[in-house]
Amino acid sequence: MSISKKRKRQRMEEFIGTAYSIAIYAILYIPVLVMMMFSFNNQRYNYYWNGFTTQWYTKLFSNSALIESLWYSVVIAVLATIISVTIGTIGALGLKKYEFRGKKFINEMLYIPIIVPEIVMAVALLVIFIKVGFALGMGSILIGHCTFCIPYAVVTIKGRISGDGYSLEEASMDLGANRIQTFINVTLPSIMPGVMSAAFLSFTLSIDDVVMSNMLAGAKNSTLPVLILSMNKSGVTPDVNALTTIMILIIVIAMILNNLIKNTLKKRKKTEETI
Amino acid sequence: MKKNKFKQNTLPALAMAGPVSLWMILFVTLPMLYIIYISFMSRGIFGDVVYEFSLDSYKTLLDSTYFKVIVKSMKAAFITTLLCILIGYPFAYYIAKQPKEVASKLIMLVMIPFWTNSLMRLNSWLLLFQTSGPVNNFLQNAGFIDSPISFVYTDGLVMIGMITNMLPFAVLPMYSSIEKLSKSLLEASADLGASRSTTFFNITLPLTFPGIFSSIILVFIPSLGIYTVTDMLGGGKVLYIGNIIKNQFGAIRNWPLGAALSVLLIVITGLLIFIYTRFAKIEDMEVV
Amino acid sequence: MKKLISMLLALILITGLLTGCGGTNTGPVENGKAEPSTELNIYMWQQYISDDLIAKFEEENNAKVNLSYMSDNADAITKLTAGGGQEYDLIMTCDAYMESLIDGGYIEKINFENIPNASNINESYWTAKEYCVPYLMNYIYVVYNKDTCPIEINGYNDLIDPALKGQIATIDGARNLFPIALIALGYDPNSTNESEIAEAYEWLVKYNENVVAYGNAEQNLTNGTASVAFTYDGNASWAMSELGDKNNLVIADFESDPVQLGFDLYVVPKGAKHVDLAEKFLNYITDPQVMAANLVEYPYSCPNDAAVEAASDAYKNDPARDFDYKENVFFQKDVGEAITIYNDYYQKLKVGE
Numbered sequence: 021m022s023i024s025k026k027r028k029r030q031r032m033e034e035f036i037g038t039a040y041s042i043a044i045y046a047i048l049y050i051p052v053l054v055m056m057m058f059s060f061n062n063q064r065y066n067y068y069w070n071g072f073t074t075q076w077y078t079k080l081f082s083n084s085a086l087i088e089s090l091w092y093s094v095v096i097a098v099l100a101t102i103i104s105v106t107i108g109t110i111g112a113l114g115l116k117k118y119e120f121r122g123k124k125f126i127n128e129m130l131y132i133p134i135i136v137p138e139i140v141m142a143v144a145l146l147v148i149f150i151k152v153g154f155a156l157g158m159g160s161i162l163i164g165h166c167t168f169c170i171p172y173a174v175v176t177i178k179g180r181i182s183g184d185g186y187s188l189e190e191a192s193m194d195l196g197a198n199r200i201q202t203f204i205n206v207t208l209p210s211i212m213p214g215v216m217s218a219a220f221l222s223f224t225l226s227i228d229d230v231v232m233s234n235m236l237a238g239a240k241n242s243t244l245p246v247l248i249l250s251m252n253k254s255g256v257t258p259d260v261n262a263l264t265t266i267m268i269l270i271i272v273i274a275m276i277l278n279n280l281i282k283n284t285l286k287k288r289k290k291t292e293e294t295i
Numbered sequence: 296m297k298k299n300k301f302k303q304n305t306l307p308a309l310a311m312a313g314p315v316s317l318w319m320i321l322f323v324t325l326p327m328l329y330i331i332y333i334s335f336m337s338r339g340i341f342g343d344v345v346y347e348f349s350l351d352s353y354k355t356l357l358d359s360t361y362f363k364v365i366v367k368s369m370k371a372a373f374i375t376t377l378l379c380i381l382i383g384y385p386f387a388y389y390i391a392k393q394p395k396e397v398a399s400k401l402i403m404l405v406m407i408p409f410w411t412n413s414l415m416r417l418n419s420w421l422l423l424f425q426t427s428g429p430v431n432n433f434l435q436n437a438g439f440i441d442s443p444i445s446f447v448y449t450d451g452l453v454m455i456g457m458i459t460n461m462l463p464f465a466v467l468p469m470y471s472s473i474e475k476l477s478k479s480l481l482e483a484s485a486d487l488g489a490s491r492s493t494t495f496f497n498i499t500l501p502l503t504f505p506g507i508f509s510s511i512i513l514v515f516i517p518s519l520g521i522y523t524v525t526d527m528l529g530g531g532k533v534l535y536i537g538n539i540i541k542n543q544f545g546a547i548r549n550w551p552l553g554a555a556l557s558v559l560l561i562v563i564t565g566l567l568i569f570i571y572t573r574f575a576k577i578e579d580m581e582v583v
Numbered sequence: 584m585k586k587l588i589s590m591l592l593a594l595i596l597i598t599g600l601l602t603g604c605g606g607t608n609t610g611p612v613e614n615g616k617a618e619p620s621t622e623l624n625i626y627m628w629q630q631y632i633s634d635d636l637i638a639k640f641e642e643e644n645n646a647k648v649n650l651s652y653m654s655d656n657a658d659a660i661t662k663l664t665a666g667g668g669q670e671y672d673l674i675m676t677c678d679a680y681m682e683s684l685i686d687g688g689y690i691e692k693i694n695f696e697n698i699p700n701a702s703n704i705n706e707s708y709w710t711a712k713e714y715c716v717p718y719l720m721n722y723i724y725v726v727y728n729k730d731t732c733p734i735e736i737n738g739y740n741d742l743i744d745p746a747l748k749g750q751i752a753t754i755d756g757a758r759n760l761f762p763i764a765l766i767a768l769g770y771d772p773n774s775t776n777e778s779e780i781a782e783a784y785e786w787l788v789k790y791n792e793n794v795v796a797y798g799n800a801e802q803n804l805t806n807g808t809a810s811v812a813f814t815y816d817g818n819a820s821w822a823m824s825e826l827g828d829k830n831n832l833v834i835a836d837f838e839s840d841p842v843q844l845g846f847d848l849y850v851v852p853k854g855a856k857h858v859d860l861a862e863k864f865l866n867y868i869t870d871p872q873v874m875a876a877n878l879v880e881y882p883y884s885c886p887n888d889a890a891v892e893a894a895s896d897a898y899k900n901d902p903a904r905d906f907d908y909k910e911n912v913f914f915q916k917d918v919g920e921a922i923t924i925y926n927d928y929y930q931k932l933k934v935g936e
Contacts, residue, residue, distance in 0.1 A: 051419035055411060129320070136557050136560065140553065151666070179508070179510075213395075247629070550664070
């Protein structure tokens with residue numbers, strides 16, 4: 021095939037790929053855009069569009085309960101992600117590499133939180149916590165979240181490391197690095213996409229979780245999804261939409277800033293190098 | 296010398312596999328033992344668990360209603376999984392082809408909608424497609440239809456909801472597996488004269504199969520238990536196994552039956568995974 | 584071996600830490616000398632009580648009120664059955680569950696000597712007097728859009744008219760749906776007779792064909808998806824006020840069929856830690872002026888006669904409560920063992936063919 025034909029074909033493929041991905045992102049983001057739009061809805065509940073207003077944003081800032089619960093959810097999600105990804109990553113690696121008695125059992129246990137409907141695990145954990153006198157609150161919710169995040173993290177990372185040999189690691193240790201150095205400088209970077217996927221998955225699972233957070237909650241604080249779920253009976257008010265919109269704006273701005281900073285640093289490095 | 300080597304391996308093994316094992320035993324095995332235990336207990340008149348041995352819950356499972364529900368749920372979960380894999384694989388492939396910097400941002404973009412509340416996202420579909428909503432208005436104004444179509448509370452909308460809910464769980468594992476593909480391998484295959492489809496089916500697909508397998512697990516199994524999507528987008532007209540189990544611990548207050556249903560679900564799913572891994576000859580059936 | 588012991592010790596330490604940060608106890612000390620509580624934990628419905636009311640109570644009693652919200656009646660029951668009742672001082676439940684809760688020993692008797700205002704509550708709306716304080720009540724009736732609904736509705740049997748196919752938005756729940764079927768067939772809405780319940784199931788199969796969605800009834804009524812709604816009067820009130828001038832919703836004028844009247848009540852779970860503050864709160868919300876102010880924000884039906892008297896005119900003239908057959912009501916009674924029959928048929932109904 022001549023070069024120009026090949027290039028043309030490549031470009032066509034890139035175009036199709038990009039168009040396909042944009043279509044997928046569109047489907048994922050349409051509900052989000054609708055939500056953001058309805059934060060300006062002049063109606064007490066999200067029944068239908070009834071005119072434009074910004075009252076919900078002003079109302080949001082006087083409604084500390086919503087913001088408190090958002091903060092509560094984020095803290096739990098961050099902690100849950102850190103714990104789950106750590107335990108999940110080293111667990112996935114360890115379970116792959118080493119043989120020990122009960123390994124099969126642990127493997128099967130890892131499936132359970134994925135198979136069993138959350139309400140069952142939540143109720144069982146609740147009963148156990150109450151029986152041993154473990155106080156309900158952030159700790160209990162955190163444990164509940166990690167319990168289903170860890171298997172998800174393990175499965176994700178497994179998809180990444182499956183079939184990997186140990187040649188790189190062995191080479192590293194032959195060259196004198198100890199286990200920890202090998203882990204940080206050789207193993208971890210090579211599985212980083214898997215770890216990153218696991219982290220995003222865990223964070224997402226935790227921040228949108230309703231069932232565990234509902235059952236294992238203490239009397240003092242609710243997570244945001246639980247708060248929203250309890251609004252479902254009477255109707256969700258658009259100040260929740262306003263909160264969501266602000267959240268998304270913050271994330272987008274953070275990403276843009278992150279990009280800008282990285283680019284400026286790169287440019288500075290380049291100019292330093294040329295000097 | 297021998298003792299040294301033994302110690303050499305025990306410590307790292309314990310450090311790596313220890314925490315996850317401990318966590319699973321404490322927070323999964325123990326609760327599941329409780330669940331299995333109460334599945335053999337009786338239901339008190341007040342909906343509590345009376346600790347008298349009884350096989351009533353399991354006998355109830357023999358009722359045809361439960362069989363129908365399980366079949367229905369499996370059908371729906373199967374279709375969802377199939378569509379998620381088919382739609383998600385090219386998408387994951389596209390992202391994996393991008394440079395690492397761009398790829399990680401693209402992945403994050405996939406997840407961001409899921410940091411907003413899922414109930415509200417589902418409601419957004421309703422708002423879009425309701426009879427007085429923008430879609431119907433547009434179709435009517437453009438002259439395509441005369442009177443509004445009832446899109447809401449249909450199977451089609453439920454499927455859209457399920458797919459949009461489950462897509463990241465399909466895309467993420469497949470992405471991390473595809474990303475691993477060595478470019479040189481693909482180039483070598485092309486150099487040796489293989490056509491693109493040959494390369495894809497003989498090299499790419501088999502090597503990324505662990506990712507696909509993970510995706511199937513992470514989509515099919517939760518799809519069995521999910522009920523929020525059918526409740527909101529389906530109008531709550533059909534109950535799936537997730538609803539039924541939830542109700543046992545909720546309005547119906549029959550904990551032993553809920554426990555028995557969960558045990559049944561585990562057995563069925565375990566069987567499916569077993570058959571599947573045997574058939575697909577996955578090298579290790581375990582999660583890791 | 585050493586490693587194992589050190590790991591176990593670490594685990595115990597961590598558990599201890601986590602248990603510690605689970606929450607502080609600010610209740611009466613257990614040594615006979617009762618100090619007044621400074622915290623009150625309530626578990627109830629969201630958007631069901633005025634924030635101003637809570638704020639004033641907190642001020643007057645120098646206390647903090649922690650509100651947690653349920654999404655479903657079942658939430659409270661599940662927590663109570665699991666033994667988590669003592670987490671809260673007041674839980675909201677409905678009258679249908681009272682017998683189970685009392686017989687199961689999940690709730691405490693209330694000391695009404697500390698709640699003089701409770702005398703304002705209408706006796707006929709108060710079952711299980713010693714264990715609860717009614718808060719608000721709701722009629723469950725039929726509302727429809729007089730412009731888009733093809734027929735006139737005068738009784739439950741009109742709801743299975745084929746002309747209403749895909750037109751009904753309804754609330755869910757076995758104990759809400761089966762009673763209307765039983766009444767339509769001429770039976771007792773709290774029947775325990777299996778053959779009657781089976782007939783009711785057949786009636787509901789036809790009803791189900793007319794249903795477009797369970798739940799979000801007033802949303803579907805106002806946005807045009809449905810023309811008929813079987814829902815709570817409080818939700819109908821929202822729908823009517825939302826539509827404002829464009830309100831074309833009317834309450835179905837039933838000729839003889841009774842409608843269900845349900846109550847949301849406060850109960851004190853066993854093991855509640857701040858009972859003194861709970862009693863003060865109950866006395867507070869049964870005060871006619873306080874409840875009347877609450878009704879301005881949340882215009883639901885109320886069993887507190889004195890409060891209804893003191894309520895605003897807008898409340899008294901609420902179109903959602905403007906119907907003649909308020910005396911023709913039935914209550915949800917505990918059906919004992921028969922609940923499993925109801926549940927089986929309800930599941931059969933929803934699983935379908």
